[in-house]
Amino acid sequence: MRHEIIMSGFGGQGVLLMGQILTYAGMLEEKHVSWIPSYGPEMRGGTANCSVIITEGLAGSPMVEEPTAAVVLNLPSLDKFEAAVRVNGVLIVNSSLIDKAVKRQDIKVYHVPVNDIAIELGNLKMANMVALGALIAAIDAVEMEVLFTAFAKKFASKPQVIEANKAAINRGYDYVKKSLN
């Protein structure tokens, strides 16, 4: 399957890193991958986002217009990308910060309180990894073990953070898997 994913949030929520780790995992699985950030001028408090493609075929254009899945970590991101998600696509909503209802009925929506889960795990900064785990539970784009390997490679110089982030990814994954059952 060709995954075309958009990840979006406030600058500082770690959406670019989240996308890079997913892309890295896709590369380790020898799939064709690409990652591109939006680098336009944004106002303070606006959105930062990146597009990730993971596919068996050629990556082609790296830009994503109609994502098969989107992760929105703040309200402006929901407003910007809700309408773009492809029919039957996936939308992961950070319910810790977004209480607005999703209007779309033709997509699969998962409300995950990624900030609250990260705070519970002891570090709000890991909210992005909770969201990444949630996304993988919903779309199975890469194997979880490979995702952990990708994280460990990316943070080879900071091995002390690996276990906690692994736990964060797992919590996000479990949260969505439980809601599926």
Place this chain on the structure above:
Amino acid sequence: MSEKVLMKGNEAIAEAAVAAGCRHYFGYPITPQTEIPEYMSKRMPQVGGVFLQAESEVAAINMVYGAAGAGARVMTSSSSPGISLKQEGISYTAGAELPCLIVNIMRGGPGLGGIQPAQSDYFQATKGGGHGGYRNIVLAPNSVQEMADLTMLGFSLADQYRNPVMLLGDGVIGQMMEPVEIKENNTRAVEKPWAAVGMHGRAKPNIINSLYLKANELEDHNNRLQKKYALMRGNEMRWEEIHTQDAELILVAYGITARIAQSAIDIARENGKKAGLLRPISLWPFPEPPFVRLAKTATAFLTLELSAGQMIEDVRLATRDAKPVYFYGRTGGMIMSPMEIYQEITKILDGKEGK
């Protein structure tokens, strides 16, 4: 064989340059290519090289002139408005026949324009840019891997022909990350007996100069340059073809646009429309032979650019207008989608489009 790593296109250029033995980088930051000086500022000290953030783009290109004159493998990089500032220096470098690599990661213009991707510097890159009637070899990568590979090739060609080489990318390829393998240095080491590095027992000093005050001497110099450019035309045309053999419509695009075109061709083929892609990799010399050949088999060409239409002039020259050449472009940093291109393909193949 080194391992594949995930890198931005801009970073891949910088690392490939280091791998190619480039030890001198002079530049000035500008979006969307700032990752190149950023990477070089970290990397050059590790390999005993020189990273220098100049006071301006004009200073940077003249530092390149100096380092190249002393025989160093040297590069600079910038984006559109910054490349305009460098044009005087590029003309001097071409006139003095100094090998160097100049990277332009294009953004929208004219003027300061914007910071989003564009391809509107094609004329500037391939038709001179600076004054005086010179040519640069212009290479156009369409992936992060090619950003690295064409950087190495660029250094080789620069040395081989004693000529500036331009790597012409765009904001998308510069900013995007893809798996890339930085290959081992495959550039040839060349002797540079012309370099200004001291007398070394010679009787006559090497002088690096582009000034010829006697008209007949300047004409001789120009004739020699033209001979060299003819040699480049003969040897250095590069292109890629995808599904062109049975194609009725040939899409012509380079850089990021070629990738979007490829996605559009996939959609077209799924819908039974015979479209193919001819991707110039060297923009100068422009790869004419495939155009001459395909003008016999295809019914039309469609040139796609992130500009109002610049490469299309070379496409029309190369096809000798034997077949209709259509155009579709976006400007200002807007990027076309595969579906937009597919609609153009449909219009042309269904005969609803005037030339």
